[in-house]
Amino acid sequence: MATTLFxxxxxxxxxxxxxxxMATYTDDxxxxxxxxxxxxxxxxxxxxxxxxxxxxAKAAPGVLAVYTGADVKDRLVPVPCAWNVPNCDLKxxxxxxxxxxxxxxxxxxxxxxxxxxRAAARDALDLIEVDYDPLKAxxxxxxxxxxxxxxxxxxxxxxxxxxxxxxGGDAEKAFNEAEVxxxxxILQNRLAPTAMEARAAVASYNRGTGQLTLWATSQNPHxxxxxxxxxxxxxxxxxxxxxxxVGGGFGSxxxxxxxxxxxxxxxxxxxxxxxxxxxxxxxxKATIHGRDHVEHVEMCGxxxxxxxxxxxxxxAGLGAYAxxxxxxxxxxxxxxxxxGPYTIPNIHGTVHGVYTTATPVDAYRGAGRPEATYxxxxxxxxxxxxxxxxxxxxxxKNFIPRDKFPYTVAxxxxxxxxxxxxxxxxxxxxxxxxxxxxxxxxxRKQGRYLGVGLVSYVEICGSxxxxxxxxxxxxxxxxxxxxxxxxxxxxxxxxxxxxPHGQGEExxxxxxxxxxxxxxxxxxxxxxxxxxxxxxxxxxxxxRTTAVCGSAVKVAAxxxxxxxxKIAAHLMEANEADVEFRDGKFVVRGSPGEGxxxxxxxxxxxxxxxxxxxxxxxxxxxxxxxxxxxxxPFGTHVCTVEVNPDTGEVKILRYVCVDDCGPHINPMIxxxxxxGGVIQGLGEALQEMVVYDEDGxxxxxxxxxxxxxxxxxxxxxxxxxxxxxxxxxxxxxxxTGEAGTIPxxxxxxxxxxxxxxxxxxxxxxxxxxxxxxxxxxxQAKGGLQ
Amino acid sequence: xxxPVTLTINGSSHTVAVEPRxxxxxxxxxxxxxxxxxxxxxxxxxxxCTVLIDGRAVKSCTVLAxxxxxxxxxxxxxxxxxxxxxxxxxxxxEKHGLQCGFCTPGMIMAAxxxxxxxxxxSEDEIRHGIEGNMCRCTGYQNIVASVRAAAxxxxxxxxxxxxxxxxPPTQAARxxxxxxxxxx
Numbered sequence: 022m023a024t025t026l027f028x029x030x031x032x033x034x035x036x037x038x039x040x041x042x043m044a045t046y047t048d049d050x051x052x053x054x055x056x057x058x059x060x061x062x063x064x065x066x067x068x069x070x071x072x073x074x075x076x077x078a079k080a081a082p083g084v085l086a087v088y089t090g091a092d093v094k095d096r097l098v099p100v101p102c103a104w105n106v107p108n109c110d111l112k113x114x115x116x117x118x119x120x121x122x123x124x125x126x127x128x129x130x131x132x133x134x135x136x137x138x139r140a141a142a143r144d145a146l147d148l149i150e151v152d153y154d155p156l157k158a159x160x161x162x163x164x165x166x167x168x169x170x171x172x173x174x175x176x177x178x179x180x181x182x183x184x185x186x187x188x189g190g191d192a193e194k195a196f197n198e199a200e201v202x203x204x205x206x207i208l209q210n211r212l213a214p215t216a217m218e219a220r221a222a223v224a225s226y227n228r229g230t231g232q233l234t235l236w237a238t239s240q241n242p243h244x245x246x247x248x249x250x251x252x253x254x255x256x257x258x259x260x261x262x263x264x265x266x267v268g269g270g271f272g273s274x275x276x277x278x279x280x281x282x283x284x285x286x287x288x289x290x291x292x293x294x295x296x297x298x299x300x301x302x303x304x305x306k307a308t309i310h311g312r313d314h315v316e317h318v319e320m321c322g323x324x325x326x327x328x329x330x331x332x333x334x335x336x337a338g339l340g341a342y343a344x345x346x347x348x349x350x351x352x353x354x355x356x357x358x359x360x361g362p363y364t365i366p367n368i369h370g371t372v373h374g375v376y377t378t379a380t381p382v383d384a385y386r387g388a389g390r391p392e393a394t395y396x397x398x399x400x401x402x403x404x405x406x407x408x409x410x411x412x413x414x415x416x417x418k419n420f421i422p423r424d425k426f427p428y429t430v431a432x433x434x435x436x437x438x439x440x441x442x443x444x445x446x447x448x449x450x451x452x453x454x455x456x457x458x459x460x461x462x463x464x465r466k467q468g469r470y471l472g473v474g475l476v477s478y479v480e481i482c483g484s485x486x487x488x489x490x491x492x493x494x495x496x497x498x499x500x501x502x503x504x505x506x507x508x509x510x511x512x513x514x515x516x517x518x519x520x521p522h523g524q525g526e527e528x529x530x531x532x533x534x535x536x537x538x539x540x541x542x543x544x545x546x547x548x549x550x551x552x553x554x555x556x557x558x559x560x561x562x563x564x565r566t567t568a569v570c571g572s573a574v575k576v577a578a579x580x581x582x583x584x585x586x587k588i589a590a591h592l593m594e595a596n597e598a599d600v601e602f603r604d605g606k607f608v609v610r611g612s613p614g615e616g617x618x619x620x621x622x623x624x625x626x627x628x629x630x631x632x633x634x635x636x637x638x639x640x641x642x643x644x645x646x647x648x649x650x651x652x653x654p655f656g657t658h659v660c661t662v663e664v665n666p667d668t669g670e671v672k673i674l675r676y677v678c679v680d681d682c683g684p685h686i687n688p689m690i691x692x693x694x695x696x697g698g699v700i701q702g703l704g705e706a707l708q709e710m711v712v713y714d715e716d717g718x719x720x721x722x723x724x725x726x727x728x729x730x731x732x733x734x735x736x737x738x739x740x741x742x743x744x745x746x747x748x749x750x751x752x753x754x755x756x757t758g759e760a761g762t763i764p765x766x767x768x769x770x771x772x773x774x775x776x777x778x779x780x781x782x783x784x785x786x787x788x789x790x791x792x793x794x795x796x797x798x799x800q801a802k803g804g805l806q
Numbered sequence: 807x808x809x810p811v812t813l814t815i816n817g818s819s820h821t822v823a824v825e826p827r828x829x830x831x832x833x834x835x836x837x838x839x840x841x842x843x844x845x846x847x848x849x850x851x852x853x854x855c856t857v858l859i860d861g862r863a864v865k866s867c868t869v870l871a872x873x874x875x876x877x878x879x880x881x882x883x884x885x886x887x888x889x890x891x892x893x894x895x896x897x898x899x900e901k902h903g904l905q906c907g908f909c910t911p912g913m914i915m916a917a918x919x920x921x922x923x924x925x926x927x928s929e930d931e932i933r934h935g936i937e938g939n940m941c942r943c944t945g946y947q948n949i950v951a952s953v954r955a956a957a958x959x960x961x962x963x964x965x966x967x968x969x970x971x972x973x974p975p976t977q978a979a980r981x982x983x984x985x986x987x988x989x990x
Contacts, residue, residue, distance in 0.1 A: 731946075
């Protein structure tokens with residue numbers, strides 16, 4: 022048997038260029054005659070623009086062009102929202118690339134300068150005079166939905182962009198008849214995705230061919246191609262988008278932004294390439310944020326621990342405009358997963374999407390599912406505390422049993438496969454809960470506050486099916502694609518519709534193909550990111566690329582191999598039915614001959630000197646894989662903490678993760694995804710928050726104020742896995758990019774609330790900074806009113 | 807406006823005309839095409855632009871190009887190549903110490919400085935030693951593992967009689983006990 026690469030933690034094939042400084046990110050792209058753009062952004066959250074004077078900027082040295090909103094509004098189609106969630110009366114007012122009458126958030130684009138150098142462009146921004154007439158602002162989504170709140174868009178009364186309802190069973194009856202009810206108001210802190218590479222774009226237009234080439238920091242170049250062609254009114258086949266190396270995205274590089282259309286327009290006007298690159302302060306204002314909910318949630322059940330109902334009212338801040346996927350995040354990706362890993366028969370959720378005078382909100386790692394997991398798991402803890410039952414037992418009692426899959430939950434979605442008890446049992450085998458409870462009791466006698474949090478989660482990812490994407494209003498398909506092309510020497514290039522940006526698919530996909538052809542992994546290169554060479558796909562986000570695009574790779578490789586087998590049979594003068602692929606070779610069953618290696622067959626297929634009748638020359642195949650269902654990874658995470666009651670500081674003692682994303686193609690990469698995901702969730706739980714003042718002024722506008730986790734602040738994680746394959750794709754794999762983030766904030770807050778239970782503390786809103794925890798302790802002790 | 811400045815980078819001398827206000831990182835990237843050094847923030851927080859100046863890790867966004875005249879500057883391009891990796895580069899590859907790779911050059915330079923001061927750092931010392939460099943992808947765990955593995959490899963190669971892999975060309979000795987890390 023040839024060794025299989027599937028399941029092997031081989032070193033990543035993308036790394037040599039990355040560790041030697043040889044990778045090309047968007048801001049590294051240089052072209053002859055390159056010019057530089059800089060964008061003037063509103064310093065006010067909400068204001069009328071009464072005058073703009075760009076004459077001094079236009080006259081400044083090195084300046085080539087200055088654009089205002091008035092200059093571009095008739096030349097560009099406004100930035101579209103691409104997720105028009107149905108049945109919720111969604112209102113998406115036009116989003117101009119540059120504001121021309123009113124600015125609606127700090128960071129809203131007002132003017133763009135293009136100049137001979139980066140510095141000249143920046144300098145000229147200071148010469149633009151803008152008169153603003155400030156208007157009332159508001160950033161709290163609940164307050165902004167009330168009558169009398171400042172109006173962000175005249176055509177959206179009370180700023181409510183939509184009211185979306187998810188319902189299953191009869192929640193009203195369940196709550197009316199319930200023995201036990203618990204409720205909580207929960208805040209989901211607004212977060213800044215903070216990919217280490219901020220956004221950038223380079224546009225180059227060839228007046229001879231009429232083709233625009235756009236290098237962009239994109240997780241989904243085909244979506245960028247389509248949306249940019251719409252905004253720029255160019256035919257789609259004359260727009261080429263190249264997402265070169267992309268330095269992290271976490272959702273923030275899914276949306277198509279105003280800036281990308283603006284550099285395209287300038288490149289067409291000037292006949293010279295134009296580059297724009299954000300700095301971090303600009304990134305914190307102008308690149309999307311995540312989360313930002315005010316939630317009123319309640320759970321009901323029986324005294325013996327059966328959960329019978331869940332009810333939510335959510336105010337989800339959308340920011341000033343509906344971003345590309347903005348409306349879909351707090352609805353489809355949030356409400357549909359309310360049942361979590363439990364059999365909750367009665368669910369009713371109401372989500373109000375609310376415009377505020379703040380940066381638009383879109384997908385950030387987990388996108389809707391961390392919020393759902395958090396509110397659900399906080400409620401399970403509160404319910405357990407209310408009935409005096411061990412929260413682990415409550416979870417176990419309500420799990421969907423392992424023999425009930427596929428299982429349709431009250432919200433109407435059908436989970437593919439699962440073994441929630443298995444993950445919980447494994448977590449408890451790694452973490453001795455009983456012993457910890459004893460330690461905790463001992464510590465409490467000494468006035469020390471130790472706590473444990475345990476969270477079980479299930480998430481929805483790996484989208485398509487495309488038909489469902491269409492039904493829920495997503496303006497795109499959700500299949501993905503691959504072309505496997507075998508060269509005359511047998512070497513292989515695989516062109517994919519996804520766009521990995523750290524997730525390692527150049528390695529894992531090569532493992533899939535190499536296994537199929539009996540090759541060492543070095544014979545296979547994965548190519549992504551250039552719409553000129555890659556087949557139509559939908560990008561890398563939502564933990565979908567391995568499950569969907571990886572399956573396309575597998576199917577395309579199988580198609581290639583089927584054709585190779587026909588050719589091999591012909592070359593060996595055997596019946597195809599008698600040929601099998603063994604130890605990297607096509608051989609005739611029962612025959613002593615040497616057989617034909619895959620590479621030998623590839624050579625003959627490409628030369629076509631001697632082909633079987635009816636078989637075309639060449640050796641390549643495409644596949645477009647559209648899954649029959651989403652995939653539903655799951656797991657249990659446990660965390661222990663000690664809270665310092667004098668300072669409010671939270672110290673993480675242990676963090677144990679058990680995750681199940683099906684079989685691992687590369688276990689090293691899976692583990693790395695979990696690490697990164699959990700630490701982002703702990704950042705959310707402990708220290709990250711976008712803060713605005715009441716006038717909508719951004720207070721967390723730099724990395725000095727927005728607390729991205731540092732190495733010294735974060736714990737070592739203990740990771741383990743269970744393996745439950747999915748039946749919905751040929752690899753059996755589920756997603757793992759977001760899994761770590763989804764339970765992490767819930768488990769940390771649960772641990773802190775457990776630690777502080779003796780003080781009667783039930784819930785503290787994240788991020789649990791020392792100041793917040795200290796204040797909660799003082800309040801519980803009666804010291805702070 | 808512009809004035810000539812002569813910079814010694816990765817062992818070679820380059821004379822470029824720069825504005826006095828030009829940051830070293832911009833001159834490296836824009837004028838000298840050394841784009842392996844990245845920019846991740848504008849407040850000297852993230853460490854993506856870390857280079858070595860006279861062997862010490864320095865955030866190259868905190869240095870004016872004109873200030874760097876006469877000093878030995880080492881960038882990621884100067885410490886090793888794909889077929890001859892520096893032990894720290896090799897360890898980051900081996901231990902999956904990177905995902906998107908954007909913070910990686912700066913992180914590697916910070917690690918080289920850390921290890922030159924402390925050849926056998928504990929996990930805690932590593933976490934503090936690299937706290938001036940942010941990574942959003944890895945959660946730092948495999949970066950810590952990478953630095954430990956590099957430390958081990960570098961100690962082993964020093965102990966062995968066989969010729970050691972060439973140290974970074976401009977790495978200078980530093981008094982033991984001097985804290986490693988970013989230059990700010």
